[in-house]
Structure formats: C-alpha cells, structure tokens
Amino acid sequence: MLATVNKIIPFSTVDGPGNRTAIFLQGCNMNCLYCHNPETRGKCMHCGACVNSCPTEALSFKNQRVSYNSVKCVHCDTCFKNCPYDSSPKTAHMTPEQVWQVVQKQIPFIRGITVSGGECTLYPAFLTKLFTLVQAHGLSTLIDSNGTLDFEHYPDLLAATDGVMLDIKAYDSEEHKRITGWDNSIILKNARFLASKAKLYEVRTVISPGLFDGEQTIMQICDMLRPYLPIRPIRYKLISYRPMGVRPQYAKNLQIPTANQMEYYAGLLAAKGFEDIIII
Numbered sequence: 001m002l003a004t005v006n007k008i009i010p011f012s013t014v015d016g017p018g019n020r021t022a023i024f025l026q027g028c029n030m031n032c033l034y035c036h037n038p039e040t041r042g043k044c045m046h047c048g049a050c051v052n053s054c055p056t057e058a059l060s061f062k063n064q065r066v067s068y069n070s071v072k073c074v075h076c077d078t079c080f081k082n083c084p085y086d087s088s089p090k091t092a093h094m095t096p097e098q099v100w101q102v103v104q105k106q107i108p109f110i111r112g113i114t115v116s117g118g119e120c121t122l123y124p125a126f127l128t129k130l131f132t133l134v135q136a137h138g139l140s141t142l143i144d145s146n147g148t149l150d151f152e153h154y155p156d157l158l159a160a161t162d163g164v165m166l167d168i169k170a171y172d173s174e175e176h177k178r179i180t181g182w183d184n185s186i187i188l189k190n191a192r193f194l195a196s197k198a199k200l201y202e203v204r205t206v207i208s209p210g211l212f213d214g215e216q217t218i219m220q221i222c223d224m225l226r227p228y229l230p231i232r233p234i235r236y237k238l239i240s241y242r243p244m245g246v247r248p249q250y251a252k253n254l255q256i257p258t259a260n261q262m263e264y265y266a267g268l269l270a271a272k273g274f275e276d277i278i279i280i
Contacts, residue, residue: 002093003126006040006118010106016142016165016201018111021103025126026091028119030146030180032169034206034254036245039077040118041086050079050089059089086247096130103134112140112162121149124157131160142201146180147187151194163201164194170205171220175212188224195228203234207262208241209255218265222272235276236269238262 004026009015012022028041035041046066051059058072059079066089079089103113113134115127120143131141140162147166151158168187170176176184194200203221207214218238225234240262243251262279269277 001095001126001129003096003099003123004043004091005094005099006088006091008099008102010102011109012114015114015116015144016112016163017140019109020142021106021110021113023099023103023113023115023120025115025117025120025123026088027122028117028146029122029148030119030182032180033211033250034179034208034241034246036242037118038086038245038247039080039083039088042083043085044083044087044089044091045085047084049084050082053078053082096126096133099130100133103139104137107137107139110139112142114142114144114165116144119146119148121145124149124154128154128157128160131157135160135162146182147184147190148182149190150186151190151199158197158199161199164190164199165202165204166191166194166200167204167206168217168221170212171217171224172213175217179212191221191225192228195225195231195234198232200225200228200232200234202237204237204239206239206241207257207265209257209261211241211254214257214261214265215268218268219272222269222274226273229273233276234274235278236274237278237280238265238269239280 006024006026009022012020015022024040026040048061048066051061051066055078056072056074058069060067068089120127134141142163142165143161144165169179173184205217240257241254266277266279
C-alpha cells in the first residue's frame with residue numbers, strides 16, 4: 001500500500017486546529033485555473049527536463065530516471081518551473097507505516113495530522129490505514145480535499161477521519177466546470193453528507209473577481225449548509241487569490257480581490273449564521 005508523497009511539513013499552524021504535521025500527496029484529478037501548487041498535480045515522467053536547469057546539480061539522470069539529492073537542494077523551485085507535467089522530482093513512494101514513522105518524531109508538539117495534496121483522496125485505502133495508526137496514538141486526523149471522492153461509499157475512511165476541509169470552488173456547476181474541468185454535483189453532495197455526519201470541519205472558497213460570481217457562490221453555500229450548523233460549527237475560510245506559484249499562462253488573467261471585497265463576503269457569511277470566518 002503505497003502513496004506518492006510530495007512533501008511532509010513537520011509543523012504547520014495553517015492546516016487545521018493547533019500545530020499539525022501536514023502531509024502532501026502527489027496527483028490531482030482537477031485542473032484549477034488558479035492552482036497554487038501545480039507541482040503537486042502530475043506524475044513525474046522522468047523526462048529529464050528539470051535536470052539541466054537545476055542550479056545546484058541536486059538532480060541527475062541515472063538509468064533513465066531522475067535522481068534527487070536532498071543534500072544539494074536549496075528549494076529554489078526551478079525544477080517545478082521547468083517540468084512539462086506539473087510534477088516534482090522530489091517525491092517519494094511511502095507506505096502508511098513509513099509516513100507514521102515521520103509523524104512520530106513530532107508527537108510531543110502536535111495535535112494531529114492533516115493530509116492534503118494534490119488530491120489526497122486519490123489514495124483512500126492509504127489514508128484509512130494511516131489515520132488508523134495516528135488515531136491509535138491520540139492524534140486527530142483531517143483531510144484537505146476537493147471533494148471528488150464519494151465519502152458515503154468509504155465508511156472506514158470516514159470513521160478514521162475527524163474532519164474534512166472541503167474546497168467548494170463555485171456553487172454554479174458550469175462556473176465550477178470552467179474553473180476546474182469538473183462538474184460539482186459530487187462535491188455539493190459531499191458537503192451535505194459530511195455536514196450531516198458532523199465531519200465537515202471547514203469549507204474554503206478562493207475569491208478572484210471576474211472569475212465567477214463570488215457573492216452567489218457564498219450565499220448559496222451558506223443556504224445549503226446553514227441547517228447543519230447546530231450539528232457541528234463549520235469554519236468558512238475565504239481565500240484571496242494570489243499569483244504566487246500559479247502557472248504563468250493562467251495567472252495573468254486573474255484578479256486579486258481587495259480587502260473591502262473580502263470583508264464584504266465575510267459579512268454575508270456572518271449574516272447567514274456562520275461564526276468561524278477566516279480571511280486569508
């Protein structure tokens with residue numbers, strides 16, 4: 001049981017409550033126009049395009065495969081920018097037990113783990129096993145997901161998950177498809193299902209004026225989820241689009257929202273009964 005791991009951040013305070021270890025798995029089934037981590041989307045094809053561009057010679061080509069030397073790497077991200085497959089040469093294939101060995105080193109200092117991506121639910125069996133190991137030691141487990149896995153059909157994974165941080169890119173299906181390449185029917189179904197099971201920890205929406213109707217999306221998500229707030233409070237995170245890390249062919253066409261616009265959207269959420277609202 002292996003997953004391709006992009007990176008593990010030992011300590012993170014932005015991936016759920018408290019200090020957490022954040023694990024990023026490689027691969028994503030969406031193609032979001034504003035993706036801020038495009039190097040987590042694809043699979044390394046060992047084409048070697050990144051090797052000659054590496055300024056510290058941390059990459060080499062051996063036996064038709066790209067080899068990575070972490071000691072020489074200065075994390076300048078030049079390899080990401082030169083990859084034609086939206087991938088990274090720094091990934092590693094790991095079992096749940098191997099990831100748990102890394103997590104164990106942080107146990108005195110963390111409240112739990114959050115697994116993100118890419119899209120981590122492309123590895124449901126891996127997540128279930130890892131989360132079972134983690135929960136057995138008193139740590140909490142969170143999934144950061146685009147919502148394309150039908151959680152209703154994975155009861156073992158849901159039982160081992162303390163909460164899901166769910167991206168809802170847009171409420172209107174056509175707008176969502178234009179932004180991501182995906183219809184959002186399964187995502188909205190997951191939002192309702194997870195909320196009904198007290199498993200929806202957080203909803204996130206990236207705001208870029210002109211890309212889609214942000215006000216309509218927020219109002220309709222609020223109306224959909226408000227009946228579930230008495231079951232478990234749901235955090236709503238409003239994320240301002242920023243061009244850092246975005247693929248150049250898309251970044252030039254996207255707008256950054258103003259602080260006043262973000263405060264206006266937060267006010268809409270508050271008026272609908274949401275109390276835990278974060279603007280980033």
